[in-house]
Amino acid sequence: MMNGVLTRNGREWSLLAACIVAIIVFSVASPYFATSGNAATLLRNSVELLLVGLGMTLLLAMGGIDVSVGIVMGLAAIGVGRALGADLPVGVTALAGPVIGAGLGLVTAAVVVLGRVPAIVGTLGLLGVYRTAIFVLLGGQWLSGLPTGLTDVLAATFLGIPVAAFLIALAYLAVWLALRRTPYGLHLLAIGNSEEKARLSGIPVVRVRFATFIVSGALTGLAATFYVANYRNVEMTIGTTLALDAIAAVVLGGTSILGGKCSLLGTVLGVLLLRILQNGLLLVGVPSLWQPVLTGGLLIGVLMLEVAAGRLSFPQTGWVRK
Amino acid sequence: MTAPFLAARGIAKRFGALTALSGVDLDINAGEVLALLGDNGAGKSTFIKILAGAHAQSSGELLVEGAPVSFASPKDAASSGIATIFQELALSENLSIAENVFLGRELKRSVLGIPFLKRGEMRKRVDALLTELDAHISDPEAPVGSLSGGQRQAVAICRALNLNAKLVIMDEPTAALAVAETRKVLSLTRRLAERGCAVVLISHNISDVFEVADRMVVFRRGRKVAERLRADTNPEEIVSLITGAHPDVRALERTN
Numbered sequence: 001m002m003n004g005v006l007t008r009n010g011r012e013w014s015l016l017a018a019c020i021v022a023i024i025v026f027s028v029a030s031p032y033f034a035t036s037g038n039a040a041t042l043l044r045n046s047v048e049l050l051l052v053g054l055g056m057t058l059l060l061a062m063g064g065i066d067v068s069v070g071i072v073m074g075l076a077a078i079g080v081g082r083a084l085g086a087d088l089p090v091g092v093t094a095l096a097g098p099v100i101g102a103g104l105g106l107v108t109a110a111v112v113v114l115g116r117v118p119a120i121v122g123t124l125g126l127l128g129v130y131r132t133a134i135f136v137l138l139g140g141q142w143l144s145g146l147p148t149g150l151t152d153v154l155a156a157t158f159l160g161i162p163v164a165a166f167l168i169a170l171a172y173l174a175v176w177l178a179l180r181r182t183p184y185g186l187h188l189l190a191i192g193n194s195e196e197k198a199r200l201s202g203i204p205v206v207r208v209r210f211a212t213f214i215v216s217g218a219l220t221g222l223a224a225t226f227y228v229a230n231y232r233n234v235e236m237t238i239g240t241t242l243a244l245d246a247i248a249a250v251v252l253g254g255t256s257i258l259g260g261k262c263s264l265l266g267t268v269l270g271v272l273l274l275r276i277l278q279n280g281l282l283l284v285g286v287p288s289l290w291q292p293v294l295t296g297g298l299l300i301g302v303l304m305l306e307v308a309a310g311r312l313s314f315p316q317t318g319w320v321r322k
Numbered sequence: 323m324t325a326p327f328l329a330a331r332g333i334a335k336r337f338g339a340l341t342a343l344s345g346v347d348l349d350i351n352a353g354e355v356l357a358l359l360g361d362n363g364a365g366k367s368t369f370i371k372i373l374a375g376a377h378a379q380s381s382g383e384l385l386v387e388g389a390p391v392s393f394a395s396p397k398d399a400a401s402s403g404i405a406t407i408f409q410e411l412a413l414s415e416n417l418s419i420a421e422n423v424f425l426g427r428e429l430k431r432s433v434l435g436i437p438f439l440k441r442g443e444m445r446k447r448v449d450a451l452l453t454e455l456d457a458h459i460s461d462p463e464a465p466v467g468s469l470s471g472g473q474r475q476a477v478a479i480c481r482a483l484n485l486n487a488k489l490v491i492m493d494e495p496t497a498a499l500a501v502a503e504t505r506k507v508l509s510l511t512r513r514l515a516e517r518g519c520a521v522v523l524i525s526h527n528i529s530d531v532f533e534v535a536d537r538m539v540v541f542r543r544g545r546k547v548a549e550r551l552r553a554d555t556n557p558e559e560i561v562s563l564i565t566g567a568h569p570d571v572r573a574l575e576r577t578n
Contacts, residue, residue, distance in 0.1 A: 181439055182436065182439060186421050186428065186439075190416075190417060260415075
């Protein structure tokens with residue numbers, strides 16, 4: 001049985017096929033695409049999006065959303081960067097990301113769940129607040145030239161596979177188990193289907209929603225740890241397109257934007273397809289300025305196709321769901 | 323005669339100046355299908371909402387198995403063994419039958435403090451319930467969204483049974499169903515009573531009521547105006563009781 005954690009409509013196969021076609025086309029179009037150096041770059045650039053996308057998958061499946069993930073990653077990255085600069089032990093530095101992220105997830109949950117503000121508006125408000133917080137914390141300057149302590153640990157390999165890959169696989173495995181093997185998964189999908197019915201069924205709706213915002217925050221914070229390890233700097237504009245990228249990748253992957261259905265494998269493939277397209281277009285000479293156009297277009301296009309196919313329908317008056 | 327599962331004594335409900343229900347005495351017995359009849363606004367819905375714990379009565383008392391109870395919420399009613407199947411079934415269409423039957427009270431085992439679902443055992447229990455009800459649903463893994471209206475009623479009934487309900491209240495269970503489906507749901511209702519459950523059925527359909535109910539109670543303008551055993555009445559009498567054309571009702575309404 002799959003009950004929505006893996007979808008039945010073959011979305012994953014279509015995405016896999018799309019990835020393969022894109023790889024073939026770009027390999028022909030650019031001599032730089034099919035090189036081991038570019039493959040490594042592509043995978044490294046997918047790390048944060050894989051983690052943030054995992055959290056976003058849970059949020060969308062629950063009928064929630066978070067448009068502040070980019071800025072939350074930025075705030076957590078500042079924490080990680082400061083810890084790294086202060087020469088704290090590597091373990092503490094690495095954990096600073098998920099801990100700060102979980103704390104900010106708690107704030108989001110307080111606003112959205114306790115404050116009963118629609119998630120898209122609540123997180124948009126937080127986005128504004130945090131944008132200034134980043135500016136204040138960074139004092140208008142980049143955090144740069146950070147030491148390599150964290151980088152060395154996460155880039156270390158075990159059986160030829162980077163530690164980072166193991167950690168990401170572990171995160172996906174843990175979320176998959178929670179979704180498929182524990183009551184949490186059923187409760188999350190029931191809330192995504194209808195919060196009212198979930199409440200009538202005796203599901204602790206507030207607790208499940210809190211937990212999900214906190215988990216998504218922690219995953220976004222973990223992405224910040226990887227970000228700092230990868231780039232060893234934190235710039236003012238960090239995470240500007242992350243929410244768009246994550247929502248687009250997750251929706252591409254077959255998770256319902258209205259909740260009640262999700263696919264983890266779809267999210268992985270959605271992230272890879274998005275990054276392949278962005279990387280490939282860059283290599284064939286399309287300026288990176290056009291990347292958000294591609295991402296936004298894909299997001300809107302997929303939703304319009306689903307509506308046209310009758311698989312999705314949005315209320316046309318008002319924007320608050322159900 | 324054993325004591326009724328539930329006894330209502332002098333139940334009244336006022337909403338401000340409006341009296342929705344007054345002086346209702348009613349016994350509900352295990353193993354019996356009791357039909358509540360009456361026009362819109364007669365007070366049936368208010369009455370079952372009091373039984374279900376969704377409203378508190380303004381006066382009067384409820385006794386469950388002889389002991390007085392007071393329900394602050396549907397959860398309280400549920401813990402006294404009362405389950406209500408509302409017309410809009412509270413089922414999650416995206417989850418399977420088995421998942422819906424257990425939703426909110428899953429069977430689980432703790433491994434390292436993590437509650438893991440006992441999917442196999444839940445499936446077996448649901449399979450047994452479906453077979454017992456003769457619900458003709460072969461796959462408890464099918465999503466509820468793929469089921470017909472009658473099959474969804476069967477899932478909701480399974481859910482009530484699985485909560486160990488001793489009184490199942492069904493609000494217009496056949497209102498939106500095709501003929502064959504209606505038959506099926508009515509036979510499920512019968513089977514529920516044979517299993518020892520008390521069943522309260524609200525319906526506007528007199529022929530449905532005569533097919534399954536052992537006893538009928540007619541509400542009119544917030545009062546219980548008649549109570550009849552099926553054997554002692556006929557559809558014409560019941561209709562005249564509902565509309566108020568019956569001499570008994572006219573006499574009653576003149577005295578008030």
